[in-house]
Amino acid sequence: MLRWVAIVAAVGVLGTAGAAYGYYEYLSGKIRKGERVSGRTTVAKPKANANGTSAMNILILGSDSRLSDADKALGGAADSAGARADVIMIAHLSADRSNMSLVSIPRDTRVDIPQCEDPKTHKTYAPTNTIINASLGRGGPGCTLATVQNLTNVYIDHWLMIDFSGVVKMADVLGGVEVCVEHSVWDRPTAAIPHGGSGLKLTKGTHIVKDKQALQWLRTRDAFGDDSGRAKAQHMYMSSLIRRLRGENLFTNPGRLNKIATTAMGAFEVSSEIGTPKKLYDLGMELKSIPPERMTMLTMPHIADPQAPAAHYLPARDASTVWSLVRNDVAMDTNGKAKAPGAATASPTPAAPSGPPAAAPGSIGVSVVNGTAGTAGNPAVGHRATAIATALKTAGFTQADPARTAHPSPGTGVVYPAGAGEQGRADATSVAAALKIPVSDVKPSTSAQVVTVTVGADWKSGTDYSATLPKAGGVPAGADAMNGADTGKCMPIQPVYRWAG
Incomplete structure (x- = not known):
């Protein structure tokens, strides 16, 4: 300003x-x-x-x-x-x-x-x-x-x-x-x-x-x-x-x-x-x-x-x-005009990755982690990793399985082995797309062994991540x-x- x-x-x-x-x-x-x-x-x-x-x-x-x-x-x-x-x-x-x-x-x-x-x-x-x-x-x-x-x-x-x-x-x-x-x-x-x-x-x-x-x-x-x-x-x-x-x-x-x-x-x-x-x-x-x-x-x-x-x-x-x-790109205030049904959104579309096409869904190994506790010491939502893994299996990712250990995370994201390069990113992006997780939330990781979906505290129910996105004026009281x-x-x-x- x-x-x-x-x-x-x-x-x-x-x-x-x-x-x-x-x-x-x-x-x-x-x-x-x-x-x-x-x-x-x-x-x-x-x-x-x-x-x-x-x-x-x-x-x-x-x-x-x-x-x-x-x-x-x-x-x-x-x-x-x-x-x-x-x-x-x-x-x-x-x-x-x-x-x-x-x-x-x-x-x-x-x-x-x-x-x-x-x-x-x-x-x-x-x-x-x-x-x-x-x-x-x-x-x-x-x-x-x-x-x-x-x-x-x-x-x-x-x-x-x-x-x-x-x-x-x-x-x-x-x-x-x-x-x-x-x-x-x-x-x-x-x-x-x-x-x-x-x-x-x-x-x-x-x-x-x-x-x-x-x-x-x-x-x-x-x-x-x-x-x-x-x-x-x-x-x-x-x-x-x-x-x-x-x-x-x-x-x-x-x-x-x-x-x-x-x-x-x-x-x-x-x-x-x-x-x-x-x-x-x-x-x-x-x-x-x-x-x-x-x-x-x-x-x-x-x-x-x-x-x-x-x-x-x-x-x-x-x-x-x-x-x-x-x-x-959701307005923090509620003073704007509501969009007419079917109107184009003003939100930017995440950039599609360049490089090779994703492998067949059934050949991509996916681990799903329950991070709904948000931070250590908070309770997690039960069976969230299993629910998301099941949704991925239904979408054709038959090698998707829930991880044995929960890892608290405030937000949802997808990571892939950094050594997998562009192919790993393409595979991870296809997994994210199946769950409607933005491409901007897909990142490389030096510790990941396979494509890993962490279901964060911002996604405690449902299998469509886009449905969790906040509405205009949805600023938390804190x-x-x-x-x-x-x-x-x-x-x-x-x-x-x-x-x-």
Whole structure:
């Protein structure tokens, strides 16, 4: 959304009679770029739908880097071990460009980070299991992108990153953004958390935050309760920013446009495939027509991490529902018009694999695993593996059998032996098709001996996986969703951070 400001502003300047090639080159020179992906990931880009359009997913990152003097002054200690991703969001733009969603992933979520290579130093980082914000320092935004793709099975088209000083510059040039708190707040060190505190200090009610105060709002954690509360405050900021921009006619003031465009181009770093003013403008035009009531902002449902329950999270079972909504391009809101019976869907069709045709169904060995428990410690649905294996036998896959051991999994998927190459993928895809599992959920595995179907917690009944796909507005309660048109929300404040102001 901040990028949208830069994009619209840039094209406004470029579109005036006085815009010249030299100015375009000037803006181009201010754009910082990096590789789209720098980590191992097998998530493939879906094909466009029958109308020739595709959904678009953009990873938005807020970096806590202290590399520049400006960032050191704003962020405190300059000896932090590498950059970390303070903000991780997926912006999803629907294929028909009628709606969008913004999903935050709490920065303290423990995940598998794949092998990554830093594009600048060429240093290789081994796979690890740790909190997701560490991915940025293990190969840059491209490593975070690969980590997010592997976590969600959502293909990410582009990334955008802004650091501390960039947030302050943008808030300053825009004149601030309206936010609201239920109580007077002072986020400062306390006896319980002596190292904490963003410094945010506001009286009860609405305020226009800008300059360093905007950064304090976006960084506040403890006063808002936890990382989930911080994400909600960030959503409030983004919603307010969008409404503010839509309420202004920026194109009537060339001087203001010039200032915003110049500031924005220098504030962001973007993935290289969109690293020109023209491409950023084209992307911005995709977003400008979506009304606030068709924008939904939410947080990935999460639970306490047993390894560090007071500090870290794991994805909750309902997280798979959120990612299913995104992967299948289902609107998070219910404010759209219902499609007429038989109307073409706007959802992108997964790319069909290239390579050899699948073997005859009866010759493909298939193991079916019951993963309906979701996570360890939860009860599984009895006989699910047997039911799916039976359905596959009926479809001609006579060598399909239930596995002897259950393996909890939040989501359903199909894997095949990595050594089987394209033939293995073709065989696995034919198995997935029989159960109506999307091709995007078919992946290679170094441990699988045969094609393996894991029936996850998102598929507890029936033999048609497509019937489990969520309906419009089917956002789980744990996602704490906020509609972009909602202006009546104020952030609650933890008692210890309230003051008598």
